[in-house]
Amino acid sequence: MRKHVFFSTIFTTSLKPSLSTTSHYRTASSASASAASAFMASEIPETEDEQLDASCCVIQDKDLLRKTQNSGLHVLDLIDRGALEPDPTLYNKLLNKCTQLGKLPEGRIVHAHFLRSQFNRYLVIQNTVLNMYAKCGSLEEARQVFDEMPNRDMVTWTALITGYSQNDKPHDALVLFPQMLRLGLWPNQFTFSSLLKAAGAVPSDRDGRQIHGFVVKYGFNSNVYVGSSLVDMYARCNLMDEAQFVFDCLLSKNDVSYNALIAGHARKDEGEHAIRLFWKMQREDFKPTHFTYSSVFSACANIGALEQGKWVHAHMIKSGQQLIAFVGNTLLDMYAKSGSIEDAKKVFDRLIRRDVVSWNSMLAACGQHGRGKETVERFEEMLRIGIDPNEVTFLCVLTSCSHAGLLDKGLYYFDLMKKYEVEPEVSHYVTIVDLLGRAGQLDRAERFIRNMPIKPTAAVWGALLGACRMHKNMELGAYAAERVFELDPHDSGPHVLLSNIYASAGRWTDAAKVRKIMKESGVKKEPACSWVEIENAVHMFVANDDSHPQIEEICKKWVEICERIKEIGYIPDTSHVLLFVDQQEREAKLQYHSEKLALAFALLNTPPGSTIRIKKNIRVCGDCHSAFKFVSKMVEREIILRDTNRFHHFGAGFCSCGDYW
DNA sequence: CTAGGGTTAG
Known part of the structure; x- marks a missing residue:
């Protein structure tokens, strides 16, 4: 065991006036125990890669590095003991290391140490601190750093915008833009890339179009980063023509611009288009990456194109790409959705590492192919191995039970969600209604809906309606249909179902009435x-x-x-x-x-x-x-x-x- | 010091 002095020094030393409130110190202090166990601590053996990484990146001097490792002291200790002369770049390197490894508690400690240092007024390091908090997902602390900074430059604003845009807070990112413009700061290609990502995540295309205007005004429309972001933004706003237009206008394209477009088509159920682009990008000498394969397999899965999917798979093998989980999961899904469950299993077996999505995809595949028993077996195996199921896992298991008519199993697993602390969402309730309904327990399904702790949506009543159609229960079916009409008047599904219920009971007049209402209210049925x-x-x-x-x-x-x-x-x-x-x-x-x-x-x-x-x-x-x-x-x-x-x-x-x- | 593209369910 090695002794460690870092924490005793940092937290007993009186603090210099700082940019930050004391809350950083309190957080850092309370986090010290866990932080100590990671890369700051003395107990960590020399084999711990991260410990070595952290030291290696800041200590260039080999002798000093050996001494540090042998003594088990951290860089910050060396500074405290006067053994290492601190310089600004050292803080940057340490903070970036924390960012890269996602080590928030350690980052807080470096931040604290930085605040006590003579460099605590350096804007560049303050920006790095802000970035560290944002990248580690602590937007509150990032914001606090931002608010307390006496001076902010364009990088400061960009780092915060990026933080919000990467952490699913597009509105927070977008409101910062006009504020920063009012201060007379000039946005750069980094700012625009992040803003466009945020604009692609909000429902309206208004923000995106406006930002596109600023992109042109500030002269970044030929930047490949900004261009790819524009393509992606338009694709996410369902404006594929605009996306294509921006793409065509790009003077220099790269694999990312191609991927943005391919992924856009794949998401939009335009699988053939995505596959065509996959071959086209290679004719133009751009190499497909994991991103590309992932999107193309998902495109093949959407349209059920088994043969084309096999070609792309063969192509990936030939190019020597490893089968990482992210790509493997889409490949598995592609085989399953194209009807070849056996190939899907082979992919699952050959995955080097299986994450929870791999398991979920496999469970979904079994469910889609009506193999309820196998879903249950695989799920049990997953639990035995110790993979934590998530909400999707349970949804796959429950739908599989429902499709296979495994009523008791389904109800048992719904109950099991509590044990794994997975909060049932409305989709889980829909599945249980479906499960009970299919099994003919219509009254029990209705009671289940009435006892739901969350408000039933149209989908919940729709499941009951479907079951009523199956079991020809006209009265309850009409009631369920009413509830669906109230909650979602534009969906054609319930109208068709209700009309079907009447029709199969021979009540042609009622059936025609529903059809008429549907026609008058402008509800359109999707053509089969x-x-x-x-x-x-x-x-x-x-x-x-x-x-x-x-x-x-x-x-x-x-x-x-x-x-x-x-x-x-x-x-x-x-x-x-x-x-x-x-x-x-x-x-x-x-x-x-x-x-x-x-x-x-x-x-x-x-x-x-x-x-x-x-x-x-x-x-x-x-x-x-x-x-x-x-x-x-x-x-x-x-x-x-x-x-x-x-x-x-x-x-x-x-x-x-x-x-x- | 700050940037863009990818998976499972329904």
Whole structure:
């Protein structure tokens, strides 16, 4: 054990007049015990990298470094003992080290020591202190330093703006800008980059456009940092054309500007565009980074492009990039969302380090593929290993239980959230309502809603409405629908569901009434479409749409399939057709559901025996579900249908969801 | 001394 003198000296020495209130000292003092255990302390063995790092970075003299390490004293002790002549750069290096390692308590101590030093009026070091607090996430202390500084330069303002913008306080960042301009300070490229990041995080695009104006005025529009920030800001404001325009205007692009644009398209569900840009950036000799791969895999996942995703994966392997968790998690998700759960598992197994997101992604993958039991097993394993579950973990587990009909397990895990101190959010309540509702316990679900400690949202009542549709409970369904209409009048979903409830009960007048209200209030239903990927091209089908070049052939094929599956037991279920039309007409309508068109198209254009993968933007209807089962049996092929949030694996006349979805 | 781009759920 080595003795340490640093704390006894620093906290007993009388303090010089300082920039700061004594609260820094109090905080530093109270933090001393934990701080001591980290990189200031004597007990730390020489093998502790951070201890060595900290010393190495400030002590250039090798002899002195050895002496420091051998004596176990810290640099600041050496100054106190007069063994080391302090200079301003030393404080900067120490503070930056704390920033880099995210060591707030240690940073406070260096700050305290700096305040006692002869350099405590140095603006540059004060800025470094401010930056240290901001980067360590303590915006209150950063602000306090800022407020107490007698002089502030542009860097001071920029450091605080950056602090707010990087810590999810965009409004605080944005209000500082006009204040700083009023003082006559000139913003630079750093200021604008941070401001634009903040502007991209607020709902309106007003601030972003204004800042863009100032960027031009101050002449930073050709700076690649500012340019990338502009691209990102416009992309986040849903202004993809503007983002593209700014990008095209950039005189010098780099990988970051490309990534900002690619990520923008990936977020906006414009996967094909993102993938095109991925290949384009390489034609222009920009190397994809982890950021790029992460965005591109997520783009592939969104559109369910398995083949393209595999190409990008192969490309990443060839380029020698390591599979770090951040990228691996999106890769895993890509395979899972493209329907290949087996590949997703392989990625999970090969991850060098698994973080909580890796586990969550794997749990989500199992849930999406209807493997409730496996979700539960993996979750238990995760707890055994000692990975702390977070709110997403529980959401994955609960939805998985709900999809698999594991009622008791789901309720048990909901209760378990308390033990792991994860506060249930409204989405968790939605899942429990869904779980109870699917299991047919509609009254219990309603009671559960009434006993919620937080205010139920439209989604909560929507889950009950969905369950009422499933179990054909008209009365409670109408009541739930009313609650949804109140809370979210613009969503078409509940109107459609309620109309469906009436329709399946044969109450065509009521069904039509709901449709009429929907039409009058301007609520629009999202058109249903399906996608199928064939030979690296994605084909899209919309219900009753005849724009596809092969449409005649496709319809002919479906009629033929329909006749053949009727022979082996398929009975068209017309309760899913909502219009007040006669039986024959309803059957005709059913034929053109987009997933059926996609299936017919795939059967026409793929080799016998190969797996067919179809993606749909809304829940599959009961009739299509039944038809797909019969087709899988008839053609002896596996058909994988991706719903909005889950998968149906059809094979030999059965579906993996067990008709429970 | 100050800057930009990435993941899981619903």
